[in-house]
Amino acid sequence: MNRLRLVRRNNESWLVKVAVPIASILLAILVGWIFLAVSGYEAAETYRRMIQGAFGSPYAVSETIVKAIPLALTGLAVSIAFRMKLWNIGAEGQLYMGAFAAGGVVLLLGDWPSLPLLTLMLVAGFAAGAIWGLIPGALRAIWNVNETITTLLLNYVAIFWVSYLVFGPWKDPNAMGFPLAPRFPETAYLPAIPGSRVHVGILIAVVVAIILYMVLKYTRWGFEVRVAGESPEAARYAGMNVARNILLVMLVSGGIAGMTGMIEVSGITHRLQQDISANYGYTGIIIAWLARLNPFAILLVAFLFGALLVGGFGVQTFGIPYAIVLMLQGAVLFFLLAGEIMLKYRVTMSRED
């Protein structure tokens, strides 16, 4: 009798690393195809519209980029924590706190000139996110409190805090009862490419990716983070200050997520409101893993996810229920994650005697 067995790969070849994700996406498309066909929709047309919706025109591409920016930044934010095996799933809350701080700066100093105002908003966004990351970081470093739970719970605190502000103290009296904070003055808008919503955030994401890559690979601190992530025992043995590194990593991770919040309010919504984030903080986790924590791969994967989101909007107008779009997105994710196992193992046929 022949049996299929999974055998651990000794090393991951370059070819496999590229081939497996491509095969995964093709399989997802195939499954989606069958599903659409069985449901009575025109599969080819649906896919065509999805691709057109995401890439078919300059406007489509610009919208894809607009979605990719926060996804890339939150992906980068969590990736540095994951490097040290700190499970920061609080990027969502850190993003909201960053948005809150940026909104507060505008409220207080809205009459400042644009450049100092934007700079201060960015710094405040980073700082607020960093503090929101530092709280669970400190709990973990000092009392070994599980950061998975604390970061998750702090998300709700941050989201409801922003809701409270826009329903209450910061509510715009001219918004006809809608829960919105006052619209920012134009000096508080992130500069954008004229005629599109693509703003400077794209540059910020690229710069953050480059800095993270350099820091992790070429600095003493980045080295310590990688060692502590691979083996906390070895880090302790080498005399590294693990507690201090936990704090620093959570500070940077939360800070980047907080900056994302500032970028969204300043670049897209132009005011503090509810639903600033379409679950960017959580999707960023998936993106970081799919990119295997590589900063540049995160940029690429975030772009693909942006396309998936925007392409999904495209087919809705074609009369396909949004649930099917979500299903297709789910299939892509499922196959990509399932493909991970093929990176680590190979299938062999072994003969039983």
Add this chain to the structure above:
Amino acid sequence: MKRVPVVQMDGINKWFPGVKANNNINFRVYPGEIHALLGENGAGKSTLASILAGLYRPDSGTIKVKGQPLKLRSPRLALQAGIGMIYQHFRLVNNMTVAENVMLGAKGGIRIRSDRIEQRVRDLSEQFGLAVDPHARISHLSLGEQQRVEILKMLYRGCDILIMDEPTTVLTPQEVKELFHTLRLMADQGKAVVLITHKLSEVMAIADYVTVLRRGEVVGSDHIQNLDEQTLTRMMVAREVIFPEFNRSHQLGPTVLAVSDLSVPNDRGRTAVRRANLELHEGEILAIAGVAGNGQRELVEALAGLRSASSGSIRLRGKEIRHLPIRERSAMGLTFIPEDRLGMGLVPNISVVENAMLRNYRYPENRRGLLLDYRKLEAYTRSLVDRYQVAVANIHHPVNYLSGGNLQKLLLGRELDLNPDVLVAAYPVRGLDVAAAQAVYDLMLEQRQKGTAIMLVLEDLDDIFRLADRVAVMYNGEIKAILNVRETDIDSIGALMLGAQRVGV
């Protein structure tokens, strides 16, 4: 009547990366027998038992259970064949009751007949002297009681071959007695018990038959009547009696490290080292001997700064270092080679270069501006690999691909390059083949010649005679004696390791 072995393992081989854990092992267990599998840590006992329990697959060899050749591909298949293993860490669900844990995973219909299960648990408890309330929650039970639940679980599944991995480490003396009583009852009713242990007193107290493993090989097996503790010690730790003489010093150099009244707790907070006193001198090798688990590990970890001592003092060249962090101790010239080479000493999954720089990445000369100077660090790694003869294909490959011997050479090289005044190493030759061990011996003797004060935890008595000037024997957390190796012999050290009172000197 010719007895048929209930377990018959022939020619079992098992490799782990860099280590041959089981080398051509033949192992037989008969029904109604308590069979002790004796050996030091890393001798291959647990590997062999795990193969029998279906957890590992042997690289070669055959297994017959009750005369039937079997491929034990999973613990489930092993259980079906009647083989159950109880690990040191129990596999119980804490917030479920005893009865629920017992039936968990066992065969049965869809409907849970809890009354029947409880009755069966009670019957088994009575039959084998395993007092435990079937309604109690696991989290409310002592470790001894939890162990009884594990045994009940195996009996409920109809095991007639029970493997227990170091079952007494978590028990109080009273519980040990009760466990042995149960095991004896099981043997009397025709079941076979395999007891994995490194404690000789237990073997003498309970076993019918003993198989001794050493460095992955069977070094002997016999009825307990034909053995005594001394013979067993020799089998466990000694191999040959010819040692190359080296020039042992007759006079001790100046004291470098002085330990006085040092007490150290273990991971569970119990005292593992009790008021230890010793001095380490320039240019000497002091061996720490003892049966594993008698405080050696905790002692050296406390010296290294990885474990905090509860009282006493550690002075390095007269300066108290007990409260100093690792980094400062290391800066003062104290270096430690941990037992866990890959995981603590070296970082798996990162490259040889990055492992080689683990000590000196902080030095200003290895930096260019804000960034690490990789060109310099690579050059350093090449010279390190070259000088200590580490066989590496590519210094950018992860260290996981190195053999045990090369890992140890890389680790030792990195640490010796710091020119330490004091070198403390735990089990520096464990798991190494003869050639690699020889390389480590040579490095140690060379370092001794340079005047470094060296403390080695050794498990092999041969190694003590091969390397050490003096030997401190630990038993039950205490240093029983510190002897000059020139003036002692294997039997005296062995006796001290077993807790005998100090002899001679």
